[in-house]
Amino acid sequence: xxxxxxxxxxxxxxxxxxxxxxxxxxxxxxxxxxxxxxxxxxxxxxxxxxxxxxxxxxxxxxxxxxxxxxxxxxxxxxxxxxxxxxxxxxxxxxxxxxxxxxxxxxxxxxxxxxxxxxxxxxxxxxxxxxxxxxxxxxxxxxxxxxxxxxxxxxxxxxxxxxxxxxxxxxxxxxxxxxxxxxxxxxxxxxxxxxxxxxxxxxxxxxxxxxxxxxxxxxxxxxxxxxxxxxxxxxxxxxxxxx
Numbered sequence: 048x049x050x051x052x053x054x055x056x057x058x059x060x061x062x063x064x065x066x067x068x069x070x071x072x073x074x075x076x077x078x079x080x081x082x083x084x085x086x087x088x089x090x091x092x093x094x095x096x097x098x099x100x101x102x103x104x105x106x107x108x109x110x111x112x113x114x115x116x117x118x119x120x121x122x123x124x125x126x127x128x129x130x131x132x133x134x135x136x137x138x139x140x141x142x143x144x145x146x147x148x149x150x151x152x153x154x155x156x157x158x159x160x161x162x163x164x165x166x167x168x169x170x171x172x173x174x175x176x177x178x179x180x181x182x183x184x185x186x187x188x189x190x191x192x193x194x195x196x197x198x199x200x201x202x203x204x205x206x207x208x209x210x211x212x213x214x215x216x217x218x219x220x221x222x223x224x225x226x227x228x229x230x231x232x233x234x235x236x237x238x239x240x241x242x243x244x245x246x247x248x249x250x251x252x253x254x255x256x257x258x259x260x261x262x263x264x265x266x267x268x269x270x271x272x273x274x275x276x277x278x279x280x281x282x283x284x285x286x287x288x289x
Contacts, residue, residue, distance in 0.1 A: 074278050075103045076116050077149040081129055083120035094228060098246065134160050135178055136171040139264040142254045142284040143177035144169065150276040159274050167267040180283060181248040184208070185227025187234065187241035191216030198239055205233035221249070250283030257287035 078099045086093035090100060096117070103113050132153055134146040150156040164171045189198060195218060199210045202220045207230050209221040222230045224246050231244050256264050264284050272280050 070273075071106050072103075072108055072112075073275075075099065075106060075108060076112070077129055077278065079103060079113060079116040080120040081131060081149055083117045084128075088117045088121040094225075098228065132156060133174075133178075134171060135174065135176045136164050136169055137177070138169045138267050138282060138284060139260050140254055140256050140284070142256065142264060142282055143180045143250065144268075144271070145178060145181060145248050145281040146271055146277060147279040147281075148274075148276045149278050156274075156276040159276065160271065163267070163270045163274060167270050168263050169267050178248075180252065181250055181281060183224050184247065184249055185222035185224055185230060186243065186245060186247050186249055187220040187222075187231060188243040189218040189220070189239065190242050193218050193239070198234070201234055201237045201239060202230065205230045247279075248281040250281070253283050253285045255287065256284050261286040261288055 079096065082093065082096040082099045086095055088096070090097040100113055100117075129149040129151055130153065132148050132150060134148065134157070136144050136146070138144050146160055148156050148160070161171045163169075193216075195210075195212055195216075198218055198220070202210050206226050207220050207222050208226075211219045211221070213219070220230065220234070220241075227244075227246050231241070234241070261284075264282075265286055265288060268280060268282065271277060
């Protein structure tokens with residue numbers, strides 16, 4: 048599908064995230080707790096926690112909330128224990144979907160995820176059924192109009208793995224997951240601020256969906272994303288939405 052549709056998908060996604068702002072803090076809280084519990088409360092030694100706290104600050108979460116969640120995770124306060132579970136499945140037109148969850152009740156979570164898939168036209172698959180179609184990496188996406196030559200030079204100097212320019216002029220910078228923070232910080236220091244900057248599961252190949260299929264796929268994604276235990280949803284559909 049043309050690069051224009053890809054940029055439109057990015058803008059649509061950002062709009063959806065803004066609509067769901069009330070749920071963002073819940074997801075960020077869980078990520079902080081799990082990151083701190085798994086890697087400790089020292090952000091200098093825990094890049095996952097460092098990124099989680101940066102995302103929480105970007106979402107205007109108060110510092111007291113952040114500290115309280117770190118304390119819960121590191122044993123200074125009593126808190127809930129979450130486990131991370133990944134589900135894989137297929138959406139409309141065979142599009143691949145990965146659903147990352149954090150839950151204190153895996154029976155509840157798998158039932159809700161399976162119900163969402165089956166009710167809205169998808170199929171829940173087995174572990175590994177679609178993950179091979181995605182790459183775990185850092186991704187920074189810059190708006191059309193960004194200087195391609197200047198950004199490419201800065202990105203490659205900073206250690207990026209690849210720089211891809213879409214048909215519409217949007218530029219995607221890819222990094223190894225471990226290098227994401229360093230590349231992002233280096234680019235921001237040179238005045239390049241990404242529209243989206245995250246460690247993600249990036250689809251290697253996309254499936255174009257339009258018309259009713261695009262609408263049905265968006266509905267399926269919306270329902271899955273609205274589940275309380277869902278942290279992130281990744282897919283390889285490029286939706287031609289009105």
